[in-house]
Amino acid sequence: MESRLTHLSTFLLLFLSITTEAYDSLDPNGNITIKWDIKEWTADGYLAVVSIYNYQQYRHIQAPGWTLGWTWARKEVIWEMMGAQTTEQGDCSRFKGNIPHCCKKDPTVVDLLPGIPYNKQVANCCKGGVVSSWAQDPVNALSAFQISVGSAGTTNKTVRVPKNFVLKTPGPGYTCGIAKIVKPSKFITKDGRRTTQALMTWNVTCTYSQFLAQRSPTCCVSLSSFYNDTIVNCPTCTCGCQNNLTRPGSCVEGDSPYLASAINGPGKSSLMPLVQCTSHMCPIRVHWHIKINYREYWRVKVTVTNFNYRMNYSQWNLVIQHPNFDNLTTIFSFNYKSLTPYSVINDTAMLWGIKYYNDLLMEAGSSGNVQSELLFRKDPSTFTFQKGWAFPRRVYFNGDNCVMPPPDAYPWLPNAGPTTILRRPLLLPMTTILWAALTCLFGYF
Numbered sequence: 001m002e003s004r005l006t007h008l009s010t011f012l013l014l015f016l017s018i019t020t021e022a023y024d025s026l027d028p029n030g031n032i033t034i035k036w037d038i039k040e041w042t043a044d045g046y047l048a049v050v051s052i053y054n055y056q057q058y059r060h061i062q063a064p065g066w067t068l069g070w071t072w073a074r075k076e077v078i079w080e081m082m083g084a085q086t087t088e089q090g091d092c093s094r095f096k097g098n099i100p101h102c103c104k105k106d107p108t109v110v111d112l113l114p115g116i117p118y119n120k121q122v123a124n125c126c127k128g129g130v131v132s133s134w135a136q137d138p139v140n141a142l143s144a145f146q147i148s149v150g151s152a153g154t155t156n157k158t159v160r161v162p163k164n165f166v167l168k169t170p171g172p173g174y175t176c177g178i179a180k181i182v183k184p185s186k187f188i189t190k191d192g193r194r195t196t197q198a199l200m201t202w203n204v205t206c207t208y209s210q211f212l213a214q215r216s217p218t219c220c221v222s223l224s225s226f227y228n229d230t231i232v233n234c235p236t237c238t239c240g241c242q243n244n245l246t247r248p249g250s251c252v253e254g255d256s257p258y259l260a261s262a263i264n265g266p267g268k269s270s271l272m273p274l275v276q277c278t279s280h281m282c283p284i285r286v287h288w289h290i291k292i293n294y295r296e297y298w299r300v301k302v303t304v305t306n307f308n309y310r311m312n313y314s315q316w317n318l319v320i321q322h323p324n325f326d327n328l329t330t331i332f333s334f335n336y337k338s339l340t341p342y343s344v345i346n347d348t349a350m351l352w353g354i355k356y357y358n359d360l361l362m363e364a365g366s367s368g369n370v371q372s373e374l375l376f377r378k379d380p381s382t383f384t385f386q387k388g389w390a391f392p393r394r395v396y397f398n399g400d401n402c403v404m405p406p407p408d409a410y411p412w413l414p415n416a417g418p419t420t421i422l423r424r425p426l427l428l429p430m431t432t433i434l435w436a437a438l439t440c441l442f443g444y445f
């Protein structure tokens with residue numbers, strides 16, 4: 001009993017530290033780094049290129065994209081911007097003739113949309129604020145703009161770094177540190193024959209925490225197997241409850257004649273999902289089906305279903321933890337990359353769609369799903385269908401945790417009782433219970 005308790009408290013500590021701090025054990029170095037490179041001193045300030053690097057393995061920024069804010073240290077103004085703009089100009093009444101682009105003490109910047117005229121573009125700009133994750137597409141894991149700052153210092157001794165950086169995507173979740181002056185960036189010309197360098201560079205690092213994002217779950221997992229007819233559905237009310245009395249219109253039936261008007265109804269422009277009515281009410285469900293047992297291999301089918309009528313998930317990704325990923329033999333119709341945070345454990349995989357084929361998970365409806373099959377080679381020393389071993393340990397969709405069914409509900413092997421299942425994965429019920437407890441505590445709903 002005592003060892004059980006210490007076990008429990010270890011899990012509790014582990015779980016709480018994972019949830020409350022911006023530390024993600026599957027992507028321990030994941031961060032977004034914002035770099036300012038001063039390229040020129042001007043009459044009253046400087047010209048800088050600001051680059052946003054997404055160093056997160058599997059968390060991308062999807063439409064409608066990032067917004068970046070900060071507070072000027074003194075009375076700086078933005079004369080001009082290329083590749084991005086501030087959302088508000090602010091009060092520029094102290095200027096005559098030449099009016100700055102923005103005079104706010106705390107400007108908020110957004111990316112421009114693709115297709116903007118070339119004379120307003122800079123390299124890596126104008127993607128509507130969409131930034132890929134590092135593992136999925138490192139070339140597009142970068143966003144940049146150019147800024148001309150006035151009423152600022154004009155030497156590296158007098159310039160002051162901006163403060164209080166705020167990165168939204170567009171919701172909360174990121175915490176940014178202070179800007180640190182670092183070694184000036186070097187740039188190599190295209191022909192590789194000359195290197196230039198910034199006059200001054202500073203970096204800001206922002207990290208993500210799902211806890212700060214204060215999101216209720218957005219994704220759940222259902223399970224089935226060839227050896228048992230039971231389909232274990234997502235836990236009821238994972239992402240909300242169907243309640244016609246207190247929240248009418250919280251979901252729509254797939255065959256409702258009012259579907260079209262509901263999709264275009266109130267809340268269309270907000271980010272609120274409009275979900276199809278299900279017992280779990282999640283916008284996303286990941287289904288893991290143990291399909292075939294061969295002599296030396298076993299085969300799994302993974303299906304991701306979109307129940308959100310208001311969202312096409314572009315560049316979606318899945319992260320799945322299962323001990324057999326170290327012997328994944330073949331994966332059909334998804335891209336695959338092993339995430340190996342610890343060199344000894346190789347049990348976590350990132351899966352995402354193939355460009356132009358299934359990298360867009362369409363809105364809810366007949367084409368609102370993507371699927372793949374995975375072929376694993378059995379390692380005789382660990383492989384078993386007993387005790388739920390063949391089901392995943394953890395699943396993330398777009399970096400957010402997907403809620404698993406409780407292990408005592410997993411499909412049993414014929415002749416196996418639930419007690420044999422219950423013994424093993426203590427972590428799973430604990431996380432579910434803790435998640436429920438935390439959501440109650442912090443009033444997510």
Ligand SMILES: *[C@@H]1O[C@H](CO)[C@@H](O)[C@H](O)[C@H]1NC(C)=O
Nearest residue numbers: 029030031032033055056205
């Ligand atoms: C941010 O991520 C990069 C790339 O993984 C890493 O080199 C850097 O140390 C990280 N920065 C911080 C402050 O964690």
Ligand SMILES: *[C@@H]1O[C@H](CO)[C@@H](O)[C@H](O)[C@H]1NC(C)=O
Nearest residue numbers: 155156157181184199200201
């Ligand atoms: C400022 O520039 C001088 C040389 O012009 C250099 O020695 C010094 O390290 C620079 N300081 C910073 C903070 O970049």
Ligand SMILES: *[C@@H]1O[C@H](CO)[C@@H](O)[C@H](O)[C@H]1NC(C)=O
Nearest residue numbers: 033034035053182183202203
């Ligand atoms: C600053 O950020 C850039 C871009 O991510 C990176 O190459 C550089 O190493 C960083 N510098 C420090 C000191 O972290």
Ligand SMILES: *[C@@H]1O[C@H](CO)[C@@H](O)[C@H](O)[C@H]1NC(C)=O
Nearest residue numbers: 241242243244245248253277
């Ligand atoms: C809510 O309404 C729908 C259709 O109007 C109905 O099918 C469903 O059973 C109702 N749910 C509850 C919990 O009353």
Ligand SMILES: *[C@@H]1O[C@H](CO)[C@@H](O)[C@H](O)[C@H]1NC(C)=O
Nearest residue numbers: 308309310311312360362363
């Ligand atoms: C999803 O994409 C399809 C095809 O590009 C488009 O017709 C539809 O309006 C999009 N739906 C949403 C919610 O953006």
Ligand SMILES: *[C@@H]1O[C@H](CO)[C@@H](O)[C@H](O)[C@H]1NC(C)=O
Nearest residue numbers: 325326327328338340343346
């Ligand atoms: C992890 O597994 C993948 C796929 O089987 C393999 O390509 C990769 O080399 C493995 N990495 C380590 C560190 O064992």
Ligand SMILES: *[C@@H]1O[C@H](CO)[C@@H](O)[C@H](O)[C@H]1NC(C)=O
Nearest residue numbers: 326327328346377378379380
């Ligand atoms: C599975 O992978 C592990 C680690 O890569 C390796 O030691 C083992 O031999 C593999 N098992 C089989 C059956 O291929």
Ligand SMILES: *[C@@H]1O[C@H](CO)[C@@H](O)[C@H](O)[C@H]1NC(C)=O
Nearest residue numbers: 228230409410411412413414
């Ligand atoms: C299938 O698994 C369920 C638990 O999810 C169990 O109640 C049922 O008895 C199992 N069926 C067989 C044939 O073992």
